[in-house]
Amino acid sequence: MICQRYDGLLLDHDGVIVTLCSQHVLRDAAIDAFTDLGISDPSTDDVDTIMIRVVEAELRAVADRHDVDPDRLWQCREERIESALRAETKAGRKAPYDDVACLKRVDVPLGIVSNNQTRIVEFVLREYGLLKQFETIRAREPTRASLHKKKPDPTYLEAAATDLGCSNPLYVGDSESDVIAGQRAGFDTVFLRREHNAASQLETGETVELESLEAVIERIQ
Template sequence: MRGSATAQYRQWVPRPDRSGPFIAYPVSVSGYDGVLFDHDGVLVELCSESVLHAATRQAFRDVGVTAPSQEDIAALAIRVSPEQLTAVADRYDVNADRLWERREAHIERRLRAETRAGRKAPHEDVDALAALSLPLGVVSNNQTRIVEFVLNYHGLADRFGTIHAREPTRQSLHRKKPAPWHVEQAVAALDCTDPLYVGDSESDVRAGQRAGIDVAFLRRDHNNDRRLDVSPTYDIESLRRLATLV
């Protein structure tokens, strides 16, 4: 972990809206040897939670539960823990593995549709990745097959040397961030020793720190006012800021 750099200069970076003169940022000579990115919310837009809820409701129907509570739908729609899945499945006396398999399948189908409909598009500052000359990777709590589909659909997959995300299994929940496992696997795959990780959630920050690397917390509309209980190395508002950090 590097934190602050030992030397600085200034680099002129285009304004995000390209409306006026360039912005001069102080540039840290950091020595990072790679950059890892979270996927949803960092590289591409988040989908509506209503989409995830609808997919989860259909999963319940597939296992014979016709009237799940809204609380249980929400519990299995996003930020799901192994304990939540077990508790919900026990409450309805259904097989947890089967319920999760159906949930994952419906989420995949709906997110593919959202992508094709243009509602899961890349953020406009993703073009800043072209200026990075370091190895790049993706680390996500989403399903690998979804992340790969979205990146391929938008022509972004070739920019990344590795993608580490979840398999659509109940066991994959134990490796979700804030656990460092996926981050560590991505670092090894890129053959890096000191990469920077860019995320948009507290679990991203914790995962990076547990893996022993620096983290840039990226603020967008969905998390602009979020207060963290952990301190990232950097707090940034655009991927274009990365040109001044690596």
């Protein structure tokens, strides 16, 4: 693995290209989504359910408990998260990692594959002058249906490879779901160690682990 010529490089966005948002910001956004629906006292579990790594069936269960339309709950959540991440980006707290600059040396097409909303990914990249470096972005639309296409489902990975005309791309992610999605798509996958996942233990099989994008580029050039 990581010993052959790749014809494309696919990268996760949050945690690989740009820093993660703080948990308290995401939690406040989720609470605000409930407030938008007139729910003033959601439980901690309910807030956690719609905050990150959302599962559609669990979202519906929360909506049923509060007697609200799940699509409306999800819409409020997506709008609040988008607003929060835009503000964090504008404030410079959600910013590119220093090693992202090395991607300018890559001589194969680049693409982004993210479970975040497409409009958020595009906004962040545009704010930092990075958008034109990537030939494709495959991420979510702000709809409940999009939850079924999230990684570890390989849908976005396969679509991005098709967009780039790649048959043998390398994928770089920072989570277990990234690794599984890469394996399901049949792509070599690098697990990138950053500060937020330095102690994470992967349950998947043998996986190449690297600690910087510089190290990734050294392997593929």
